[in-house]
Amino acid sequence: MAVALRVSNLSKRFETDQGEVHAVEDVTFDVESGAFFTLLGPSGCGKSTTLRCIAGLERPDEGEITLEGAVLVSGRGGEWMPPHRRPMxxxxxxxxxxxxxxxxxxxxxxxxxxxxxxxxxxxxxxxLRSLALVHLDGLEKRPAPQLSGGQQQRLALARALVNEPKALLLDEPLSNLDAKLREEMRNELKQLTSSLGITTLFVTHDQLEALTLSDQVAVMDGGRLIQYGPPREIYESPRNRFAAEFIGTANFFEGKVSAPAEAGGTAVVETAQGALRCVTSEALAQGAPVAVAVRPENVALLKERPPQDDDVNVLAGSLTSVVFLGSTLDCEAEAEGAVVKASAHPGADLRAGDPVILAFAASDSRVVPFGAVGQGG
Ligand SMILES: Nc1ncnc2c1ncn2[C@@H]1O[C@H](COP(=O)(O)OP(=O)(O)OP(=O)(O)O)[C@@H](O)[C@H]1O
Ligand SMILES: [Mg+2]
Incomplete structure (x- = not known):
């Protein structure tokens, strides 16, 4: 695959009352043509600044950015393509x-x-073509403020696509949406970008969003790019403790797809903990190696097995640790050979050593496709 976007040794500093802020420090990465590439990291790590330098909304202090071979910016005072000329x-x-x-x-x-x-x-x-892509056809004459949150988000996407850009830059485009709509839009976004085959640079601080949507994930911390590569590589071989801990706040159950699903559908994954049902933002083939990821706050800790329900995954185990954190109880359980993290209500009657049933909905269980391994840096 050819490289579409190349960012080399990018640095950007800001002068503030508290002195100089190194927002982006010597960041280098390549995005392959047609790839979905995600910048992932905590608030303030430099994700938006990196994106804004690529879009031409900030001038970097150092570094070079090229898109399909054309120089967008090169060093301070070097080449500069104004933002409205950049095909993005x-x-x-x-x-x-x-x-x-x-x-x-x-x-x-x-x-x-x-x-x-x-x-x-x-x-x-x-x-009209752009509006049809995001399913807003028929609403051309509607005043923009009279759209719902999800429709406004689609409108922004249609506007970004209308010039048939070579790359799409998305800065946390889903974060203003409620959880259900975010889920829907996430699937739509994935389908739209892959059907258009457009090179996409996506910014999020949400590791599950990053792992489930991306071909490549770049983990950033304090202005620096720690590591980038396919989701599996980041998950299995984090380069440092930050990457390990940042990715490690979810539960992962590895396995193989036993019941395939279309994008946006529910698949069944056979894991060492049994068959788990989960939603997927990509089409999954029988036998594909994947992980099922579940956030701690979506794991319920129960005293008894809930009534049989196909849409709820259930594991039996025992609590190994319960830590009071004020607004939550931070729990760890051992269940069917896995260590599972869960956060519970601070008033819950839970103690280390107690037997426990862990329940998590299929709709809260996300597939991390572990397809492509071995590219990236
Ligand atoms: N215009 C500016 N002037 C001064 N400091 C800035 C400016 N823009 C960003 N910064 C600082 O640069 C650092 C990186 O900011 P940036 O917006 O890139 O972070 P981010 O990763 O996008 O964070 P978030 O997830 O909260 O959006 C932060 O410390 C921020 O305060
Ligand atoms: Mg930001």
Missing amino acids: GMVFQSYAIWPHMNVFDNVAFPLKQGPRKFSGAEVRERV
Whole structure:
């Protein structure tokens, strides 16, 4: 696969009242053409600054960024392509749609800003095509503020795609949505970007989002890029303690797909802990090696087995540790050969040594596809 986006030795510092902030420090990575590449890390680690340098909304102090061989920026005072000439679409966390415009005009806006001139008919055709991609056809005349949160998010995506960009830059585009909608949009986003085959750079602080959506994940901490590679590599061979702990706050059950599923569907994965049902944002084939990931807060600790329900995974075990953290009880259990983390209500009657039933919904169980191994840096 050819490299689409190349970021080399990127550094960006900001002057503040408290002195100089090293927002991005010597960051280097390649994104292959058509790949879904995610920058993952905690708040303040430099994800947005990296993305903004790529989009041309910040000028880096050092480094070079190229897209399909064309230099976007090179060093301080070197080459510089202004943002509106860069063949990229961007979606911000806040969507940044224009409230005084209707849906059509919001999407048409970049066509009037870009380097190419379009006729009225071309604008109309492109806008309608873009709206159809995100399932907003028919809403062209609606004032933008009269859209729901999910529709505004789609509108931002349509606007980012209307110029048929070579790369899509997404800065936490799902974080303003409620949990259910986020889930839906995450699946839609994955399907849209893979069907378009567009190179996508996605920013999130959510490790499960990163692991389930991405071909490559780059872990950042304190302005530095710690490691990047396929999800499996990051999960199995974290380069340092930060990467290990940052990825390790979920439970992972490794196994093989025993009942395949389409993207957005429910699959069954055979693990050492038994068959687990889980949702997937990619189509999964029979026998594919995957991990089922579940967040601690989605694991319920019960005294008794719940009534049989196909959509709930159940494991039996015993509590090995219970730590009071004020707003939660941080628990660990041993269940059918796995160590499982769970967080419980602080008032729950739970003690280390107690037998316990762990229950987690299929809808809270995410598949981490462990397909491609061995690329990346
Ligand atoms: N314009 C600015 N002026 C001064 N400091 C800034 C500016 N923009 C970012 N920073 C600082 O640079 C660092 C990296 O910020 P950045 O926005 O890239 O983080 P982030 O990883 O996107 O965080 P979050 O997950 O909270 O969005 C932070 O310490 C931030 O305070
Ligand atoms: Mg940010």
